[in-house]
Amino acid sequence: MFKLVKQLTSMIAMFAVLFAFSTETMAAKKSKTLENTKKRGFVRCGVSQGLPGFSNADESGNWTGIDVDVCRAVAAATLGDATKVKFTPLSAKERFTALTSGEIDILSRNTTWTLSRDADIGLTFVGVNFYDGQGFMVRKGSGIKSTSEFKNGTSVCTNLGTTTELNMRDFFDSRGISYEPVVFEKADEVVAAYDAGRCDTYTTDKSGLAAQRTKLSAPDDHVVLPETISKEPLGPVVRQGDSVWEDIVRWSLNTMIEAEEYGVNSSNADMMKTSNNPAIKRLVGAEGELGAAFGLDNDWNLRIIKQVGNYGESYKRNIADTGILPDRGPNELWTKGGILYVPPAR
Amino acid sequence: MNNIIKKFLPQILAILFVVLIFGFLTINAQTNMDNRGIDFGFGFLSQESSFDVQFSLIEYSGSDSYARAFLVGLLNTLLVSFISIIFCTILGVIIGVARLSSNYLIKNSAAWYVEFFRNIPLLLQIFFWYYAALRALPLPEKANAWFGVTYMTVKGYYIPAMVWENLNVFLYCGLAAIISIIVLKKYANNLRDTQGKQIPVLLYSIALLIILPLLSFLFGGVSLEFELPQLKKLSKISYIYEGGISLPPELIALVLALSLYTSTFVAECVRAGIEGVSKGQKEAAASVGLTPNQVLKLVIMPQALRIIIPPTTNQYLNLTKNSSLAAAIAYPDLVLVFAGTALMQTGKAIEIVSITMLTYLTISLTIAAIMNWYNKKIEIKEK
Numbered sequence: 008m009f010k011l012v013k014q015l016t017s018m019i020a021m022f023a024v025l026f027a028f029s030t031e032t033m034a035a036k037k038s039k040t041l042e043n044t045k046k047r048g049f050v051r052c053g054v055s056q057g058l059p060g061f062s063n064a065d066e067s068g069n070w071t072g073i074d075v076d077v078c079r080a081v082a083a084a085t086l087g088d089a090t091k092v093k094f095t096p097l098s099a100k101e102r103f104t105a106l107t108s109g110e111i112d113i114l115s116r117n118t119t120w121t122l123s124r125d126a127d128i129g130l131t132f133v134g135v136n137f138y139d140g141q142g143f144m145v146r147k148g149s150g151i152k153s154t155s156e157f158k159n160g161t162s163v164c165t166n167l168g169t170t171t172e173l174n175m176r177d178f179f180d181s182r183g184i185s186y187e188p189v190v191f192e193k194a195d196e197v198v199a200a201y202d203a204g205r206c207d208t209y210t211t212d213k214s215g216l217a218a219q220r221t222k223l224s225a226p227d228d229h230v231v232l233p234e235t236i237s238k239e240p241l242g243p244v245v246r247q248g249d250s251v252w253e254d255i256v257r258w259s260l261n262t263m264i265e266a267e268e269y270g271v272n273s274s275n276a277d278m279m280k281t282s283n284n285p286a287i288k289r290l291v292g293a294e295g296e297l298g299a300a301f302g303l304d305n306d307w308n309l310r311i312i313k314q315v316g317n318y319g320e321s322y323k324r325n326i327a328d329t330g331i332l333p334d335r336g337p338n339e340l341w342t343k344g345g346i347l348y349v350p351p352a353r
Numbered sequence: 354m355n356n357i358i359k360k361f362l363p364q365i366l367a368i369l370f371v372v373l374i375f376g377f378l379t380i381n382a383q384t385n386m387d388n389r390g391i392d393f394g395f396g397f398l399s400q401e402s403s404f405d406v407q408f409s410l411i412e413y414s415g416s417d418s419y420a421r422a423f424l425v426g427l428l429n430t431l432l433v434s435f436i437s438i439i440f441c442t443i444l445g446v447i448i449g450v451a452r453l454s455s456n457y458l459i460k461n462s463a464a465w466y467v468e469f470f471r472n473i474p475l476l477l478q479i480f481f482w483y484y485a486a487l488r489a490l491p492l493p494e495k496a497n498a499w500f501g502v503t504y505m506t507v508k509g510y511y512i513p514a515m516v517w518e519n520l521n522v523f524l525y526c527g528l529a530a531i532i533s534i535i536v537l538k539k540y541a542n543n544l545r546d547t548q549g550k551q552i553p554v555l556l557y558s559i560a561l562l563i564i565l566p567l568l569s570f571l572f573g574g575v576s577l578e579f580e581l582p583q584l585k586k587l588s589k590i591s592y593i594y595e596g597g598i599s600l601p602p603e604l605i606a607l608v609l610a611l612s613l614y615t616s617t618f619v620a621e622c623v624r625a626g627i628e629g630v631s632k633g634q635k636e637a638a639a640s641v642g643l644t645p646n647q648v649l650k651l652v653i654m655p656q657a658l659r660i661i662i663p664p665t666t667n668q669y670l671n672l673t674k675n676s677s678l679a680a681a682i683a684y685p686d687l688v689l690v691f692a693g694t695a696l697m698q699t700g701k702a703i704e705i706v707s708i709t710m711l712t713y714l715t716i717s718l719t720i721a722a723i724m725n726w727y728n729k730k731i732e733i734k735e736k
Contacts, residue, residue, distance in 0.1 A: 128700030129391040149588035160593045168697030172404045176415040191683045203488045207591045
């Protein structure tokens with residue numbers, strides 16, 4: 008009798024252990040990051056230390072910008088509220104460590120997608136929210152109209168820890184021009200040094216140049232040269248190893264772009280539920296079960312469009328209306344001559 | 354037996370504890386890196402760095418390896434530390450002695466200097482020199498010549514470069530001069546100890562230092578020419594100087610800030626050292642007929658140095674470590690080049706940060722070893 012009880016209990020214990028293991032493996036299919044985010048009640052998002060149009064905080068600490076909107080979209084999709092984001096301003100040097108060490112869950116900080124970053128250091132790029140290219144800014148009075156007029160001994164100010172440093176070397180090296188790189192950790196320091204005449208030219212992504220130009224003491228005395236010396240596809244990044252979370256961020260961004268393609272915006276999203284076009288109906292959660300694949304409800308994409316808006320709205324609000332880059336250039340939809348093209352949501 | 358256990362058990366436990374902690378940290382880092390798909394290794398050191406550095410003591414370009422970039426950063430750190438240590442020592446000794454002056458004005462200005470510079474955070478001083486003081490300098494085309502041939506501009510300090518012919522002959526002569534001075538000193542000491550005769554060693558030494566290298570110019574085929582910086586136009590409104598040597602403003606600001614800041618601490622060490630020698634020593638020395646110069650040189654200083662050296666070593670170590678603040682103003686030191694750009698481009702955070710830490714540790718231990726050796730040399734030799 009006693010023996011039987013003992014055997015029984017050990018069997019129950021074994022089952023309990025087995026059961027625990029099996030639920031553990033089932034839970035692993037879900038996103039650990041999503042679970043933690045829901046538990047925490049906010050999305051942890053790494054942004055820049057202040058780049059107008061992309062991620063910039065005003066006096067009262069409200070963040071705006073197209074990079075910021077990606078995080079807001081994820082918050083709207085996962086938590087139902089686009090304002091539930093905690094922004095962590097990061098320098099170029101800190102950004103990847105902050106992500107890989109788990110201090111943030113999304114890095115949306117005008118970060119260039121390159122092979123080595125994607126493959127090497129435990130990161131995964133989920134898409135492109137801005138197609139950029141590196142350019143140069145010079146003083147108008149210098150009379151320099153093109154990068155071909157740079158001479159030996161040109162001093163160049165730029166940021167530490169960016170692809171800019173590498174492109175700049177490729178550029179000057181391939182043309183056989185000797186140059187003096189002056190490399191600062193913070194963007195504001197670069198601007199100050201260039202403004203004071205320490206450097207003859209300032210190089211970074213063209214959108215960055217346009218944005219930083221507004222911080223100079225006399226913005227009109229400076230011009231951005233026409234040449235683009237590199238491809239800089241900027242986009243949000245997540246940690247490797249949580250493919251569900253990766254998909255959530257990727258499709259939050261894609262939803263914004265596709266919404267613009269189908270003419271769905273923050274004000275007409277609710278009406279679109281009765282649209283005749285199944286693609287639009289899927290986009291606002293009126294058809295299909297798209298959210299289930301991520302473990303989200305069916306209104307996740309509708310919330311993104313309603314609370315954050317489509318990509319076009321975000322661009323207009325943050326970049327065009329602020330006068331940074333009124334012309335969308337390559338960041339126009341593929342249907343309108345740009346290169347924004349996302350896979351279909353179905 | 355009991356005694357042996359009492360003696361060794363705590364030590365064994367302590368070692369075990371340390372080993373366990375390190376083991377835990379290593380394993381923890383390893384599992385977490387595995388989980389995140391980051392691999393560990395130093396193979397990247399031989400890869401091409403593909404970034405350029407503003408200022409380097411050795412030949413370096415983007416096609417060199419990360420290991421070479423490390424060396425560039427290390428040498429720049431050593432350069433700025435070395436120059437600053439020399440300046441802060443000279444300045445510190447002068448200020449320290451001035452604080453003991455009987456002249457009211459000198460004494461108080463020195464005290465003000467010390468209180469002012471040591472009580473403002475170093476980073477602020479670096480920012481001051483870089484962003485406020487050096488930014489007020491003229492652009493290259495508007496710069497006035499200092500000493501006729503050097504130009505202080507916002508883009509840097511341009512000085513003539515020396516173009517040597519048969520430099521090695523000149524260096525050998527210099528070396529010969531130094532060796533003969535050492536021999537002379539030994540001989541003079543011997544003469545003093547055995548026969549009580551004194552010869553003016555300092556005077557002879559200076560003569561040797563001048564005459565021998567001079568001879569190399571006359572007979573050794575050595576020649577020296579100066580390449581002067583020439584103004585060159587880059588565009589309608591921007592200029593630089595070409596030829597000569599350019600000291601970047603980042604280096605100047607850093608040396609200024611580091612040496613002014615640390616000199617205040619050295620000055621206090623010097624003052625403590627001199628005041629630490631009892632008054633009776635000075636009076637006794639004077640009473641046996643030594644001149645004031647001899648009193649200082651033969652009686653006060655040897656005793657004061659014993660008090661001065663150990664705390665001054667600390668200041669040298671601080672200065673070297675503080676030089677890592679260079680990254681704030683774009684001076685390409687070890688932290689900026691290696692723990693900055695190289696870390697960013699490779700993503701090898703753990704490897705690079707450990708190498709950098711070990712490097713600073715090695716530099717500091719080396720400085721400490723040199724200073725300890727010097728301290729040993731001058732300490733009281735009991736006979």
